Amino acid sequence: MGEKIKETAVIISQEEISEDIYSMWIKTKASKTAKPGQFVALYCNDGSRMLPRPISICEIDKEKEALRLVYRVVGKGTDEFSKYHAGAEVDVMGPLGNGFPMERAEGKKALLIGGGIGVPPIVELAKQLKAEEKNIVAGYRNLLFLEEELKKNGSFYPATEDGSAGVKGTVIDAIKENNIDADVIFACGPTPMLRALKEYAEEKNIEAWISMEEKMACGIGACLACVCKTKEKDEHTNVNNARICKEGPVFNAEEVEL
Amino acid sequence: MNTSVNLAGVTLKNPVMTASGTFGSGAEYSEFVDLNKLGAVVTKGVANVPWPGNPTPRIAEVYGGMLNAIGLQNPGIDVFMNRDIPFLKQYDTKIIVNVCGKTTEDYCDVVEKLADTEVDLLEINISCPNVKEGGIAFGQNAKSIEAITKEVKKYAKQPIIMKLSPNVTDITEMAKAAEAGGADVLSLINTLTGMKIDVERQKFAIANKTGGLSGPAVKPVAVRMVYQVANAVNVPIIGMGGICNAEDALEFILAGATAVSVGTANFSNPCTTAEVVAGIEDYMRRHNVEDIKDLIGLVK
Numbered sequence: 068m069g070e071k072i073k074e075t076a077v078i079i080s081q082e083e084i085s086e087d088i089y090s091m092w093i094k095t096k097a098s099k100t101a102k103p104g105q106f107v108a109l110y111c112n113d114g115s116r117m118l119p120r121p122i123s124i125c126e127i128d129k130e131k132e133a134l135r136l137v138y139r140v141v142g143k144g145t146d147e148f149s150k151y152h153a154g155a156e157v158d159v160m161g162p163l164g165n166g167f168p169m170e171r172a173e174g175k176k177a178l179l180i181g182g183g184i185g186v187p188p189i190v191e192l193a194k195q196l197k198a199e200e201k202n203i204v205a206g207y208r209n210l211l212f213l214e215e216e217l218k219k220n221g222s223f224y225p226a227t228e229d230g231s232a233g234v235k236g237t238v239i240d241a242i243k244e245n246n247i248d249a250d251v252i253f254a255c256g257p258t259p260m261l262r263a264l265k266e267y268a269e270e271k272n273i274e275a276w277i278s279m280e281e282k283m284a285c286g287i288g289a290c291l292a293c294v295c296k297t298k299e300k301d302e303h304t305n306v307n308n309a310r311i312c313k314e315g316p317v318f319n320a321e322e323v324e325l
Numbered sequence: 326m327n328t329s330v331n332l333a334g335v336t337l338k339n340p341v342m343t344a345s346g347t348f349g350s351g352a353e354y355s356e357f358v359d360l361n362k363l364g365a366v367v368t369k370g371v372a373n374v375p376w377p378g379n380p381t382p383r384i385a386e387v388y389g390g391m392l393n394a395i396g397l398q399n400p401g402i403d404v405f406m407n408r409d410i411p412f413l414k415q416y417d418t419k420i421i422v423n424v425c426g427k428t429t430e431d432y433c434d435v436v437e438k439l440a441d442t443e444v445d446l447l448e449i450n451i452s453c454p455n456v457k458e459g460g461i462a463f464g465q466n467a468k469s470i471e472a473i474t475k476e477v478k479k480y481a482k483q484p485i486i487m488k489l490s491p492n493v494t495d496i497t498e499m500a501k502a503a504e505a506g507g508a509d510v511l512s513l514i515n516t517l518t519g520m521k522i523d524v525e526r527q528k529f530a531i532a533n534k535t536g537g538l539s540g541p542a543v544k545p546v547a548v549r550m551v552y553q554v555a556n557a558v559n560v561p562i563i564g565m566g567g568i569c570n571a572e573d574a575l576e577f578i579l580a581g582a583t584a585v586s587v588g589t590a591n592f593s594n595p596c597t598t599a600e601v602v603a604g605i606e607d608y609m610r611r612h613n614v615e616d617i618k619d620l621i622g623l624v625k
């Protein structure tokens with residue numbers, strides 16, 4: 068048996084940290100081997116919703132055997148999760164996927180980028196990453212969240228769509244306006260952001276690692292629901308696509324098509 | 326207590342197997358389930374050459390189930406034979422390979438290649454609703470079902486399971502055609518063609534527009550079809566469609582299935598297959614059933 072587990076976890080705490088954004092700590096053995104950039108699958112208690120919800124690991128507390136999950140309520144499943152109180156139970160499977168390749172940042176200038184609900188996995192990454200320089204750019208619609216956690220672990224540069232905090236515009240605008248240069252990029256966010264970053268990184272010849280998203284069914288690589296197109300033939304699938312839940316969710320931007 | 330069942334001369338230690346396409350070739354789920362406990366592992370559909378499958382999104386959740394249009398992505402029979410069969414041979418379970426194709430020749434090609442391998446049974450998928458060229462085209466017409474079954478049988482050294490589509494007017498007609506063509510076993514049901522529209526985005530939920538419906542939502546339809554087919558043919562039946570627990574599995578067995586497959590439920594709980602095995606044993610103890618065969622088709 069491998070390191071992934073499926074178990075019933077207990078909710079330690081739950082709070083709304085921003086509009087429709089919730090932070091939940093759960094006690095689970097999945098924390099033992101969890102790494103930044105990995106995710107867990109959360110199952111709904113309502114049996115009419117069969118598929119697990121993939122949620123990134125935002126923080127890991129090995130001592131308390133706990134994981135922090137920060138999620139936005141966008142549909143029925145996340146709405147159900149937001150109603151759980153401390154002491155309630157939730158089925159969880161994880162840790163899933165591969166994390167960010169942190170060794171790529173050693174002795175280098177690292178740029179960590181989160182967009183919207185892609186910000187959470189950047190928190191644990193910022194905590195654990197060892198780099199010569201750590202700049203963190205986070206893009207929001209308007210309200211900031213997790214900014215305290217990020218500020219503690221690097222130089223923090225926010226961007227907002229409405230300009231209410233930091234640079235007005237996208238994460239790319241924030242990188243340019245703050246003249247941030249980098250040897251390696253780690254990013255998580257919506258597909259349009261990742262697409263823009265892939266282009267930016269290729270232009271500037273910067274190594275970039277991006278965390279991708281797709282609808283998932285099994286979460287462990289068995290069903291082939293969650294594939295993304297790849298430049299080269301993937302070793303497992305033997306065609307030009309890779310399983311985001313298994314080979315990902317973090318990919319070298321050069322190797323995937325968006 | 327005897328839980329073993331017989332499919333065309335192949336003895337399974339229990340009637341519980343995996344549904345093709347939901348369990349890969351077992352490797353991923355082996356982290357959660359002891360494959361030695363299963364009657365058989367049925368692998369994802371494999372073709373003569375690699376198929377890239379459909380664009381994403383490939384799946385959508387619906388009430389009590391899901392739609393999928395994976396498009397039979399597979400690595401091709403050569404990679405499958407070198408990697409997946411040796412993996413499964415490590416376990417004390419039967420190996421059933423699900424075969425897909427676009428033409429009769431494609432199917433026969435794969436069946437011929439598998440003839441001298443240690444695979445126990447072959448399941449011929451003539452019922453995938455998500456690939457235009459093949460699959461379903463064979464599975465919705467009695468004459469073509471009989472014809473392709475006959476062709477495949479010419480090349481097969483293992484017993485052949487024909488997997489039937491529920492997207493037909495009269496399932497018994499298709500079952501009889503497969504039996505007439507020489508099918509050793511029948512399996513049903515494959516997914517029911519469905520559609521979901523994302524109302525907020527005013528778009529189809531999956532890129533392929535239509536997808537196959539599976540999960541508990543289809544179970545009553547599947548049980549009815551298994552019952553009808555069991556009363557129309559003399560070959561054993563593998564029942565599937567929405568099985569989530571032992572009670573669901575027993576429903577199929579009582580309706581006439583010799584074995585059962587667990588599909589979509591693996592996604593909501595990766596340990597489902599093993600739990601169904603344990604649950605059936607528990608039921609047999611509670612009801613003083615000595616031999617599971619006494620339950621097959623018990624409800625008339």
Ligand SMILES: Cc1cc2nc3c(=O)[nH]c(=O)nc-3n(C[C@H](O)[C@H](O)[C@H](O)COP(=O)(O)OP(=O)(O)OC[C@H]3O[C@@H](n4cnc5c(N)ncnc54)[C@H](O)[C@@H]3O)c2cc1C
Nearest residue numbers: 118120121122123137138139142143144145280281282386
């Ligand atoms: C690797 C990965 C990590 C993620 N991490 C986070 C995170 O840390 N915080 C967070 O808020 N969200 C995250 N998401 C997105 C999150 O999975 C979806 O928002 C969530 O599944 C929506 O569920 P729902 O029932 O509320 O929405 P519904 O729209 O009702 O869900 C219907 C179905 O679609 C799936 N689905 C809907 N949106 C997405 C999506 N964007 N990605 C994948 N599946 C989706 C659901 O899982 C469910 O099966 C992540 C997605 C992936 C793939």
Ligand SMILES: Cc1cc2nc3c(=O)[nH]c(=O)nc-3n(C[C@H](O)[C@H](O)[C@H](O)COP(=O)(O)O)c2cc1C
Nearest residue numbers: 344345346370393450514515539540566567588589
């Ligand atoms: C994601 C997915 C992939 C599938 N792939 C295949 C396949 O490759 N070949 C096949 O014969 N059936 C395939 N099926 C159909 C299942 O094997 C099964 O017949 C159907 O899903 C009904 O069972 P269930 O409700 O338990 O899932 C697939 C189903 C799903 C959900």
Ligand code: FES
Nearest residue numbers: 284286290291312
């Ligand atoms: S969700 Fe099944 S392969 Fe990724």
